[in-house]
Amino acid sequence: MESNLKARIRPGQARRKQRTDRTVRAVFFLAALISGSCIVLITLFILMKGIQPFLPGYAYGSVSLKDFLLGTLWRQDQGVYGVGFIVINTLISAFGALLLAFPIAVLTALFIVKIAPKPVKPLMKTVVELLASIPSVVYGVFAAGVITSLVKGLASLAGVSTAGGSSLLAVILLLAIMIFPTITSLAVTAIEAVDPDLELGSLALGASATQTHFKVVLASAKSGIFAGAILGLGRAFGEATAVAMVAGNKLFGPTFNLFDITRTLTSTMLAGLKETTGLDYDIRFSVGLLLMVVILLSNLSLNWVKKKVGNGQ
Amino acid sequence: MKTNRMPRVISDRFLQLLTVLSAALAVVVLTSLFVYIFSHGLSLINADLLRSDYWSLSKIVALDETRNQPGSYPRPENLGAEVAWSEKWGVGFVDHLSHEKKQLVLIEAVAENSPLASAVDTSSGANQGKPVAMSAGLQVEKIDFTDASGTADFTGMLASARAAEVAETLDQSAAKLTSMFIKTPGGGIRGSLVSTAYLILVSLLIALPIGIASAVYLSEMAKKNKVNAAIRTGIETLTGVPSIVYGLMGVSVLFPITAAMGAKTTNILLGALTMAIILLPTIIRSTEEALRVVPQGLRDASLSLGASQTQTIFKITLPCAMPGILSGILLSIGRVVGESAALIYTMGTFINDQPGLLKQGTSLAVHIWSVMSGEQPNFELACAISIIILIFVLILNLTVKLLSRRLQKSFR
Numbered sequence: 001m002e003s004n005l006k007a008r009i010r011p012g013q014a015r016r017k018q019r020t021d022r023t024v025r026a027v028f029f030l031a032a033l034i035s036g037s038c039i040v041l042i043t044l045f046i047l048m049k050g051i052q053p054f055l056p057g058y059a060y061g062s063v064s065l066k067d068f069l070l071g072t073l074w075r076q077d078q079g080v081y082g083v084g085f086i087v088i089n090t091l092i093s094a095f096g097a098l099l100l101a102f103p104i105a106v107l108t109a110l111f112i113v114k115i116a117p118k119p120v121k122p123l124m125k126t127v128v129e130l131l132a133s134i135p136s137v138v139y140g141v142f143a144a145g146v147i148t149s150l151v152k153g154l155a156s157l158a159g160v161s162t163a164g165g166s167s168l169l170a171v172i173l174l175l176a177i178m179i180f181p182t183i184t185s186l187a188v189t190a191i192e193a194v195d196p197d198l199e200l201g202s203l204a205l206g207a208s209a210t211q212t213h214f215k216v217v218l219a220s221a222k223s224g225i226f227a228g229a230i231l232g233l234g235r236a237f238g239e240a241t242a243v244a245m246v247a248g249n250k251l252f253g254p255t256f257n258l259f260d261i262t263r264t265l266t267s268t269m270l271a272g273l274k275e276t277t278g279l280d281y282d283i284r285f286s287v288g289l290l291l292m293v294v295i296l297l298s299n300l301s302l303n304w305v306k307k308k309v310g311n312g313q
Numbered sequence: 314m315k316t317n318r319m320p321r322v323i324s325d326r327f328l329q330l331l332t333v334l335s336a337a338l339a340v341v342v343l344t345s346l347f348v349y350i351f352s353h354g355l356s357l358i359n360a361d362l363l364r365s366d367y368w369s370l371s372k373i374v375a376l377d378e379t380r381n382q383p384g385s386y387p388r389p390e391n392l393g394a395e396v397a398w399s400e401k402w403g404v405g406f407v408d409h410l411s412h413e414k415k416q417l418v419l420i421e422a423v424a425e426n427s428p429l430a431s432a433v434d435t436s437s438g439a440n441q442g443k444p445v446a447m448s449a450g451l452q453v454e455k456i457d458f459t460d461a462s463g464t465a466d467f468t469g470m471l472a473s474a475r476a477a478e479v480a481e482t483l484d485q486s487a488a489k490l491t492s493m494f495i496k497t498p499g500g501g502i503r504g505s506l507v508s509t510a511y512l513i514l515v516s517l518l519i520a521l522p523i524g525i526a527s528a529v530y531l532s533e534m535a536k537k538n539k540v541n542a543a544i545r546t547g548i549e550t551l552t553g554v555p556s557i558v559y560g561l562m563g564v565s566v567l568f569p570i571t572a573a574m575g576a577k578t579t580n581i582l583l584g585a586l587t588m589a590i591i592l593l594p595t596i597i598r599s600t601e602e603a604l605r606v607v608p609q610g611l612r613d614a615s616l617s618l619g620a621s622q623t624q625t626i627f628k629i630t631l632p633c634a635m636p637g638i639l640s641g642i643l644l645s646i647g648r649v650v651g652e653s654a655a656l657i658y659t660m661g662t663f664i665n666d667q668p669g670l671l672k673q674g675t676s677l678a679v680h681i682w683s684v685m686s687g688e689q690p691n692f693e694l695a696c697a698i699s700i701i702i703l704i705f706v707l708i709l710n711l712t713v714k715l716l717s718r719r720l721q722k723s724f725r
Contacts, residue, residue, distance in 0.1 A: 108335045146345060
């Protein structure tokens with residue numbers, strides 16, 4: 001009996017097991033560390049390459065940071081890189097898209113959760129999921145084919161001219177379509193999470209179902225809905241290929257006319273990408289850096305607004 | 314009270330109508346997108362599109378002097394009625410409408426012992442002097458010949474002849490074929506399909522182990538401390554980075570790695586490495602979600618039976634979380650197929666028919682960007698590729714839905 005036990009309990013085996021456990025834990029920690037430090041690497045390298053053109057001793061002739069940030073002319077062929085108007089254009093198109101998509105997305109979310117009859121509900125959810133899963137380059141083809149001709153039609157109705165439909169309006173419409181599923185799905189989650197007791201209380205006080213939906217449900221879900229808007233705005237800022245297909249790449253600006261061509265930070269980064277050295281290439285890193293700064297600042301300010309209007313969640 | 318009721322009913326109805334209209338707008342946008350893409354691209358979808366190269370190669374070929382004379386080659390019986398057969402030269406032509414709606418004359422069949430089977434490439438280049446296989450599908454641009462009296466003449470697409478006319482002219486007047494100008498069919502997406510496959514394979518090969526290990530560490534092993542919280546924040550921030558910024562990162566951080574392996578330009582491996590980083594948050598999140606669904610009781614049971622933590626993870630937890638990990642893989646594939654901005658920077662926009670890991674190439678999405686950003690945007694081809702991408706992504710998403718339902722069900 002005793003000899004039987006001894007054969008099974010082997011202290012060496014337990015130690016070996018613990019050792020493998022420790023090694024596996026270390027390897028997995030290393031993997032997590034790699035994943036977590038990617039963002040640091042990205043920020044660091046783009047920061048380094050992005051500020052290079054403004055530093056003295058830059059190989060391809062230095063650019064003045066002030067002229068870069070406040071400039072209103074972008075001529076790659078002449079070596080003039082002013083990005084100020086492009087930032088304004090980017091802000092206009094992204095916030096314009098948000099302004100257009102936000103109410104429609106919130107209303108759609110309300111429809112999906114509260115108003116739609118039971119068989120329609122999963123159908124609408126699928127529609128939103130499908131819209132979210134379509135790659136941006138496909139949206140670009142759609143925008144170049146359909147939205148531009150829509151804009152052309154609108155322009156001829158209004159009696160103004162457009163450059164084949166590529167315009168600020170086309171960019172805004174395209175971005176609105178692209179951020180719509182993001183905002184809607186987050187709003188759906190937020191509305192579904194609203195405490196049913198709140199609704200019952202409102203109904204018991206004599207409010208109609210619709211009044212409850214708009215005044216109680218939306219009000220208590222507003223923090224989550226706002227988070228969706230922030231996420232959507234981030235997507236609108238960062239969208240590149242689809243926007244570049246309909247923006248039109250204006251050389252100066254800023255563009256306030258809806259039917260005029262425009263230029264965003266992302267479309268600038270994609271335009272005329274040929275060589276992989278030189279100022280014209282390096283300056284794209286500066287534009288990318290600026291894009292990250294714009295996204296960060298707008299996120300921070302929107303989060304501040306969210307805290308002010310939200311319900312402390 | 315009664316006087317107040319009417320306006321409330323009206324305003325309620327109005328607000329309700331607004332929500333219905335918004336939802337309807339979403340449906341309209343989705344349908345119009347599908348209708349547009351499918352109506353413009355469907356005519357191009359066929360096996361040829363998937364099989365053929367994008368660039369068409371021009372070749373000038375000459376025939377072997379000793380065999381360059383008309384003979385008698387009976388029409389093969391298995392040829393369709395639409396093939397125009399030249400009995401003296403043993404070659405059959407067909408009419409064909411190209412992607413760009415151009416009338417083409419294609420070679421359909423060549424008799425085994427026909428003079429044309431001895432064709433040799435005479436255009437300058439590496440292939441000069443090598444035999445050219447006269448295979449079906451080659452475009453007949455021009456055939457120069459001399460007739461019985463020695464007068465030179467030509468026929469083919471440059472003479473705006475149709476298949477029947479080409480065969481007839483050859484049979485009636487050609488005594489000797491001086492040279493032939495032929496083109497291989499182009500406009501296909503074979504190269505991009507191969508590049509996309511490379512991209513998916515390599516990026517998953519890198520991202521999967523790192524991603525799954527990170528997820529296991531974060532959800533199974535990590536204690537609550539500042540380092541782990543920082544790692545988590547870092548990974549979450551990764552999701553918010555626009556893809557074009559990943560492209561910049563790829564060419565600045567990762568390019569030296571591929572350069573050390575011998576790459577001189579942007580290349581597919583660079584694109585795959587960049588995609589691997591883009592995929593990390595997706596894989597980590599879906600793996601973590603799957604691990605969370607696995608009941609704690611299973612882990613406890615395994616540990617109490619004497620298994621070590623490593624054994625528990627590899628033999629109990631991960632196999633149970635498999636459907637969730639699989640859906641993460643599928644979502645990642647969808648992301649790779651749809652990605653464009655980051656890849657434009659890291660792989661370039663040159664459509665390569667012979668892609669290799671360290672060579673330039675385009676994924677399907679970048680192929681669309683390439684044909685759309687030129688002087689003459691090719692909407693038909695762009696829509697056709699879009700259809701392929703859409704169907705692919707839709708199937709992936711449906712499978713993910715089914716998988717996640719199965720994962721939820723198996724532990725309820």
